[in-house]
């Protein structure tokens with residue numbers, strides 16, 4: 374790998390990448406990628422003086438593309454950054470996660486709900502759910518809103534899910550809002566009636582499943598240790614268009630290539646997403662995972678060369694990262710936790726997102742008391758306050774990572790997990806190569 378992170382005085386931090394006998398510059402602040410000629414490269418590494426009149430064109434190119442720091446560039450970037458931040462100050466959620474159930478019929482080994490035995494087991498009441506929806510609707514001026522049913526296993530409280538969908542149909546008319554719905558479920562409780570309900574209300578379903586039967590059933594099983602794989606498949610046969618399969622990457626299942634390909638090519642699901650369970654992965658696990666990830670990316674690159682864009686699109690987490698090179702400008706946050714997202718637990722407490730539920734220090738308020746704590750959570754979650762990310766290659770792609778993961782790794786939401794960072798930085802380098810190799814047409818078809 375011929376790459377170099379350059380943090381020369383007077384220049385915005387950037388990454389210089391040699392690929393196929395060409396030199397590219399990746400600006401880690403603006404997310405811009407540029408092909409450089411020899412003279413531009415020499416100027417970049419200080420072998421040519423850009424203030425010399427004969428190098429005026431190079432200086433202009435550097436200034437126009439925010440490669441050098443000038444007063445004009447500083448002002449423009451500050452303004453853009455402030456604009457991004459001010460659009461995310463405090464809670465203005467367009468997505469509400471309702472923890473309708475704090476209980477589960479599975480006992481997954483890696484579950485953060487103590488293997489399905491939740492410490493504060495129970496179900497959300499209709500009264501609390503209604504208050505949560507009212508609070509959610511009143512705290513934003515936005516018209517398009519999403520409600521995500523989450524748990525535990527949300528289908529253990531299916532009656533509440535139905536009642537809330539009905540209720541929001543009335544609210545949509547009264548308050549002039551448009552609701553969409555989603556649900557994260559283990560799928561094992563889906564019945565023909567629930568299937569119809571999902572289809573009728575166009576509920577996007579995320580089903581947790583980790584890959585092949587062997588892989589899945591090591592970690593995902595019932596109290597009697599029977600694996601859930603067969604039931605998941607049987608219950609989702611008619612729902613493949615509504616489902617994203619979400620795989621949790623945790624030991625001993627590090628063969629990401631085999632498992633994701635199984636989900637898409639053998640089981641014929643239309644979309645899969647995946648995420649590393651950082652708290653369960655050791656440094657050596659990450660090393661193994663990195664090797665498998667590289668094989669998976671080689672496979673995707675080959676598929677792109679063969680024009681299989683529709684097939685590659687099914688691997689959502691891969692496409693989603695590439696989209697960040699394509700669309701995103703300046704990044705001010707990793708995610709919308711506590712700004713455009715909120716979660717409400719069975720007791721009405723408000724949290725920044727579903728993963729923080731139960732973390733007392735992160736409680737934002739209470740829908741019953743209709744009040745908010747002044748936690749300044751959103752300020753701490755700003756990328757500008759992440760010291761480690763300042764000059765990181767992955768800055769514009771990961772934005773400081775999952776702040777919940779940071780919190781559990783290091784007790785601070787702006788202190789990322791080092792082993793996860795090392796993995797991410799290495800994969801971003803490879804993703805950059807894939808992105809550079811793609812034609813404009815491929816980018817448009819895959820990433821628009």
Ligand code: SF4
Pocket residue numbers: 759761762765766767768769771772773774789793794795797798
């Ligand atoms: S990889 Fe780590 S250091 Fe880099 S931007 Fe992400 S969280 Fe920050």
Ligand code: SF4
Pocket residue numbers: 707708709710714726727728729774775776777778
């Ligand atoms: S904190 Fe983590 S789990 Fe919560 S929304 Fe952000 S990325 Fe997702």
